[in-house]
Amino acid sequence: MRIKYIKYFLVALASSFCFVIFYSKLKDVARSQREMTEMSSVKTATPQQRVSTTVRKISNIMTPYKLTPFNISEGFRKDIPKNGAYWNRKLHSLLREFDNAVNQTRKDPRSRFRCRPESFELLQTNIQDLQSYPLLYMDFLNGMECRDPPILINQHSKCALKENDQIFLLFAIKSTSKHFERRQAIRETWGREGSYDNGVQVRTVFLLGRSSLDDPNLDKLVSLEAQQFQDLLVWDFQDSFYNLTLKEHVFFKWILDHCPSVSFIFKGDDDVFANTQAILNHLQSLDPAQASSLYTGQIIEKASPLRDSKIKYYVPQTFYEGPYPPYAGGGGFLFSGNLIPSLYHVSFYIPFFPIDDVYTGMCFKALGISSSIHGGFRTFDIREQDRENACVHKDLLLVHKRNPQQTMRLWRNMHSSMLTC
CATH class of the missing domain: 1.10.287 (Helix Hairpins)
Structure with a gap:
């Protein structure tokens, strides 16, 4: 029984x-x-329906958060001249608002922004040659006030670790729906998650928006990929070159919500090759002062807007006039995780700019964080005859750009026991 x-x-x-x-x-x-x-x-959905849905969802996520005290540096204020260009006027208007704010550390700046299109009349009143702007620029101008679009696919547990552990390095890679092959090559090589030498923890996320209406619908594949690999973050805005600044901004917010104790962040494109161990070695060699205020990469200095409307980096003179502050090339750069709260907060006082790495450089400059040059970042690539040489890459932190096949081959050769350098 x-x-x-x-x-x-x-x-x-x-x-x-x-x-x-x-x-x-x-x-x-x-x-x-x-x-x-x-x-x-x-x-x-139609554009009007998308805006309505976005605003409705935002009302549910405007939760309070602690704002970090900061000052906007005099160096940044002097770098951006006061003139008649639209962006310059918007910036100095926001700086006056910042200077006049009472109890600014308790004020939630998000309340000033809504995801609704700017009126054509408002834009035309402020930009006299608006009709001459490229069509994609018009899309950017319409969305300049959209700061908090809802997230469609999230990874709530990406930074969840055992007690007293924390993420040392987070790879945050800008990607698009159709670039699965690039993401998979990164997962299998330099973006591999896990514990590295000295027990430091590395994690990876890919940052995506919605695919364009002109592209095939890959939503089902993206959703399945997110479920399989648990590393996709997808927001409700159209993925485009001019929306990369918005992607930067929402990523700052995601870090605050889901990975606030990360030590360092690598922000880069999905067509770069990164040397993970060299990056970790560099970060572990920093003294406390360097580690707390790091912003490094291939620094572009004394750059000015390009006025040729046929190139994607085109900036109309009536939109922005003046030089750019020094900035790290957007192919890939490193910065300290403890700067995220200040970066997120200060970005509400700097109007969105259509070139994301320039905008990021502005945010760091506004906080008084100096950019530091690191010779191991080669965002404009290396000599053509060295691009397949694994030994040449041993001491580099990043090269741009490499396709998935080159990435796989280079990683395999760099880690071969037969390699002699």
Whole structure:
């Protein structure tokens, strides 16, 4: 009789275990279907419907957060001249607002922004030659006030670790829906997550917006990829070159919410090759003062806007006039995680700029953080004859650009036991 009861007990236990697994899978499927439905409905909606949906969702996520005290440096104020260009006027208007603010550390600056298109009349009143602007510029101008679009796919547990552990380095890689091959090459090489030498923890996220209406609908594939690899972050805005600044801004907010104790962040493109161990060696060699205020990469100094409307870096003279502050090339750069709260807060007082690495440099300059040049960052690549040479890459931190096949081959050769340098 006792054996018979034991058999009943084991059968019941096995059934319960199967039910738990089935229920867990059912939840995953339901979540995946919900994400795909949300992404698809957003993609097929009209612009007015998308704006309405965005505003409605924002009202549910405007939760209070602690604002970090900061000052806007005199160096930044002097770098950006006061003149009649639209962006310059917007900046100095926001700086006056910042200077006049009472209890600024307790004021939530997000309340000033809404995800609604700017009126054409407002833009035309302030930009006399607006009709001559490229069509994509018009899209950027319409979205300059959109600061907090809802997130469609999140990774809540990306930085969850055991007690007293923290993420040492987070790779945050700008990508788009159709670049799966690039993401997979990164996952299998330099973006591999886990514990490295000295037990330091490395994690990776890919930053995406919605695909364009002119592109094939990849929402289902993106949702399945996110479920499989748990490293995609997808927001409700159209992925485009001019929206990379918005992608930077929402990433700052995501870090505050989900990974506030990360030590260092590598921000880069999905077509770069990064030397993970060399990056970790460099970061671990920093003294405390350097580690707390790091902003390093290939620093571009004394740059000015390009006025040729045929290139993607075009900036109309009536939009911005003046030089750019020094900035790290957007292919890839490193900075201290403890700067994120200040970067996020100060970005509400600097109007969005259509070139994201220039904008990021402005934010650091506004905080009084000096950019530091590191010769290991080669965002404009190295000599053509050295691009397949694994030994040349041993001491470099980053090269731009490499396709997935080159990335796989270079990583394999660099880690081969037969390599002699």
